[in-house]
Amino acid sequence: MERLIKEMEKELVGQQQNIRLLVAALLAGGHVLLEGVPGIGKTKMVRTLSGLIGGESRRVQFTPDMMPSxxxxxxxxxxxxxxxxxxxxPVFSNLLLxxxxxxxxxxxxxxxxEAMEEKQVTIHGVTYPLPDPFFVVATQNPIEYEGTYVLPEAQLDRFLFKLHVKYPSHEEERQILAQHIPYGGASAQKTEQLVGLDEIVAARQKLGEVVVEESILDYITTLIRKTRETKRLLLGASSRAGIAILxxxxxxxxxxxxxxxTPDDVKIVARPALRHRLILSPQVELxxxxxxxxxxxxxxAIPVPR
Known part of the structure; x- marks a missing residue:
C-alpha cells in the first residue's frame, strides 16, 4: 500500500493527503466522493489508481439523460x-469511476x-453479487455550478469520505506544467499495475488485527453524539458515520x-468522514x-483519551 501511495504521488502533484485518504478508504472497504472545480485532477487521480491496481475498472460519465439501467x-x-x-x-467491476x-x-x-451499501444489485427482481473488492469513487463539481443536482442525504451517507480537491500552490502548479513539456508529459505515460486484488484483500483482512482500545471507542461515540446535540446542525452524524470513522x-x-x-488517527479521518453527513442550520449557513x-x-471540546 505504501508503494501504491508513492507511485500515485509521482503522478499527482500536491495531493498527498487526498491520495493517502483515498487508499485508506480502499482498505476500509468504503467509497469516496471527490469534489472540486473542473480541471484540477479529480478524474486523473482515480484513473491513476485504477491503473495501479488489478481487476476490472469501469468509468461512467453521468449525464442528465442517463437511466438507472x-x-x-x-x-x-x-x-x-x-x-x-x-x-x-458497468457497476459489475472492482473500481467504478x-x-x-x-x-x-x-x-x-x-x-x-444498493450496490454501495450491500455490494449487490437487483435487476428485474433477481439479485446479483458484485465483485470483491468493489470500490466506487465519484467526482462532482461544487453544487453552485450550472447543471448540477444536489445528492440526497441517503446517497451521501453511503460514501466513507468526501474529499475536497483544491487548487495547487504556485510551486505545485509549476511542477504540473513542467510534467507536460516533453511529448505531452505525464499524461502521455501509461500506468502499469503495481498491486493485485489479492494483496488488497489480504490488507483488508489485516484490519481485523488492528487494536482499538475502549477509550478510543468512547472518543468516537462522544464525537458522533455531540454532533446531534448542537443547535448549529439540523442533522447530526448517524451510527453509520461512527462505523466509518472507526x-x-x-x-x-x-x-x-x-x-x-490513536486519537490522532480519529482526528485525521473525522473531517472527510463527517463533512458530507452533517446538515447545517440556516443561521450557520448565513x-x-x-x-x-x-x-x-x-x-x-472533547477530552482526548490518553
Missing part, C-alpha cells in the same frame, strides 16, 4: 435463443444505493505501519460556517 444493467430478449438475457452494467455524479437526476443516482481510523493506522488506533468548522470545534 445504464449503470446496473437490464434484461433483453434474445430472439435467436427465444429467452431473456441479463446484460450487466462515477464521473460528475451530480450531473444526473436523483433517480439515476439512487441506482447506486474503520477509517484502523486503515489510517495500518498505512502508518501501526497495529493500534454566517458562512462550514461543516469542517463545526467538526473542528466539536473535536476541540
Amino acid at each position: 445504464d449503470i446496473i444493467g437490464h434484461v433483453v430478449f434474445n430472439m435467436q435463443q427465444n429467452q431473456f438475457e441479463t446484460v450487466r452494467g 462515477a464521473d460528475e455524479i451530480n450531473r444526473t437526476p436523483p433517480k439515476t443516482q439512487a441506482a447506486l444505493l 474503520m477509517a481510523s484502523k486503515a489510517w493506522a495500518l498505512l502508518d505501519d501501526r497495529m493500534y488506533v 454566517e458562512g460556517g462550514t461543516s469542517d468548522h463545526i467538526i473542528d470545534e466539536t473535536l476541540a
Whole structure:
C-alpha cells in the first residue's frame, strides 16, 4: 500500500493527503466522493489508481439523460435463443469511476444505493453479487455550478469520505506544467499495475488485527453524539458515520505501519468522514460556517483519551 501511495504521488502533484485518504478508504472497504472545480485532477487521480491496481475498472460519465439501467444493467430478449438475457452494467467491476455524479437526476443516482451499501444489485427482481473488492469513487463539481443536482442525504451517507480537491500552490502548479513539456508529459505515460486484488484483500483482512482500545471507542461515540446535540446542525452524524470513522481510523493506522488506533488517527479521518453527513442550520449557513468548522470545534471540546 505504501508503494501504491508513492507511485500515485509521482503522478499527482500536491495531493498527498487526498491520495493517502483515498487508499485508506480502499482498505476500509468504503467509497469516496471527490469534489472540486473542473480541471484540477479529480478524474486523473482515480484513473491513476485504477491503473495501479488489478481487476476490472469501469468509468461512467453521468449525464442528465442517463437511466438507472445504464449503470446496473437490464434484461433483453434474445430472439435467436427465444429467452431473456441479463446484460450487466458497468457497476459489475472492482473500481467504478462515477464521473460528475451530480450531473444526473436523483433517480439515476439512487441506482447506486444498493450496490454501495450491500455490494449487490437487483435487476428485474433477481439479485446479483458484485465483485470483491468493489470500490466506487465519484467526482462532482461544487453544487453552485450550472447543471448540477444536489445528492440526497441517503446517497451521501453511503460514501466513507468526501474529499475536497483544491487548487495547487504556485510551486505545485509549476511542477504540473513542467510534467507536460516533453511529448505531452505525464499524461502521455501509461500506468502499469503495481498491486493485485489479492494483496488488497489480504490488507483488508489485516484490519481485523488492528487494536482499538475502549477509550478510543468512547472518543468516537462522544464525537458522533455531540454532533446531534448542537443547535448549529439540523442533522447530526448517524451510527453509520461512527462505523466509518472507526474503520477509517484502523486503515489510517495500518498505512502508518501501526497495529493500534490513536486519537490522532480519529482526528485525521473525522473531517472527510463527517463533512458530507452533517446538515447545517440556516443561521450557520448565513454566517458562512462550514461543516469542517463545526467538526473542528466539536473535536476541540472533547477530552482526548490518553
